Amino acid sequence: MYLINGVPLDGGNCVIEYGSDWLSPISPVVDVVAVPGVHGIAVPPVPPVIGQRTLTMKIGCAGTAGWEETRRVLRLLTMPRLTLTRRVPDQLMDRCADVVLTSLTADDTTVGRYTRYTAVFSMTSPFWRAPDPTLTALPDDGVLLDASAIPGPATWWEGEPNNSVSVLAPDGYPDGYMSDAPIDDMIIRVPKGVDSVSVTDPVSGTGISWSGTATSGYLYVDPQHLRAWTAGGATAWGDGADVTAGLDYPASGPLQIWPDAAGKYRVELTTHGVPTGQQTHIRFFKAWW
Structure with a gap:
């Protein structure tokens, strides 16, 4: 289950189809230096910096209430500040990330039956965090x-x-x-x-x-x-x-x-x-x- 600002996205007429959100891409940024006359490369004594991570989510709205669910999803995903919470049955602790919506597109629609959307978020931190300190x-x-x-x-x-x-x-x-x-x-x-x-x-x-x-x-x-x-x-x-x-x-x-x-x-x-x-x-x- 996924929640936006504490409100579940999943519902009776809305389902989250897992995309790249399970493990978002990780892009370490490591500065290396080539030293003249020395084989290989020199790595400075600093830990790698993790670049921006994006999170892609497939959202499906179904049934006669599909348009109502679409409006609800639009309202939730376009709020000024977004905290996405991931809740999995065998995961006893919720995991949260502050995110920014970068795009929301409709993929395909069967009128009156089903509409699928793709939402792409940027995570403000590359790490998921516990909700409480x-x-x-x-x-x-x-x-x-x-x-x-x-x-x-x-x-x-x-x-x-x-x-x-x-x-x-x-x-x-x-x-x-x-x-x-x-x-x-x-x-x-x-x-x-x-x-x-x-x-x-x-x-x-x-x-x-x-x-x-x-x-x-x-x-x-x-x-x-x-x-x-x-x-x-x-x-x-x-x-x-x-x-x-x-x-x-x-x-x-x-x-x-x-x-x-x-x-x-x-x-x-x-x-x-x-x-x-x-x-x-x-x-x-x-x-x-």
């Missing part, structure tokens, strides 16, 4: 998320600790089920008192660091938008007193968290000034190809 305290081993397979019964929570739904998978889940794409939208919350922090992804070599005057509030770092702020509350995920001037990142680029070959998302954390026993938290959206 996950908030995790960074453990000592640095494993933010273990997305490797679990063969037997499994249960977990989705969202914030002690404030979210529990999910039960009686047969476990396969490798990559919990997440399998790079996470690039995380926000890091560092405890009060910090005067320097560094977070690095060992898989991609990307990272983010901040240094400055010891904070009286929590320090929040947004690597994707290269912003940092402080706030007294533990839920100021959007804004606060700006301290962006203290940010820096390595040559590999701002922090992205890529899964390793075993399916684990791991980061290396270094802090200074944080009281003993206080943990750094990371808020992120699980991501899939």
Whole structure:
């Protein structure tokens, strides 16, 4: 089932015929350099950039109510902002993507019986994401998320600790089920008192660091938008007193968290000034190809 802004596209007189939407094309962009006198090519120490992904969907409207369904589809697909949700029976978590409609064409029509349309979308991010963020305290081993397979019964929570739904998978889940794409939208919350922090992804070599005057509030770092702020509350995920001037990142680029070959998302954390026993938290959206 597919939903646009929370409204199902599938209905009694409307059906989604799966097209290239199941796995949209992936186009990595990698800059390479030819070095005179050296065999092969040199690849800079930065992770590949995933180009724009398009999503093609076949939509069929049937029966005497087919024209009514067509008008409903037109209304949904031409809204100013579109979030497409994919819901599959054996997929316990919805997967969402912000999209832009690039074309909608009628393919063929049998008057009074059936009309087929082709809708093409551009995904604003190349990754599908969970509808709600996950908030995790960074453990000592640095494993933010273990997305490797679990063969037997499994249960977990989705969202914030002690404030979210529990999910039960009686047969476990396969490798990559919990997440399998790079996470690039995380926000890091560092405890009060910090005067320097560094977070690095060992898989991609990307990272983010901040240094400055010891904070009286929590320090929040947004690597994707290269912003940092402080706030007294533990839920100021959007804004606060700006301290962006203290940010820096390595040559590999701002922090992205890529899964390793075993399916684990791991980061290396270094802090200074944080009281003993206080943990750094990371808020992120699980991501899939």
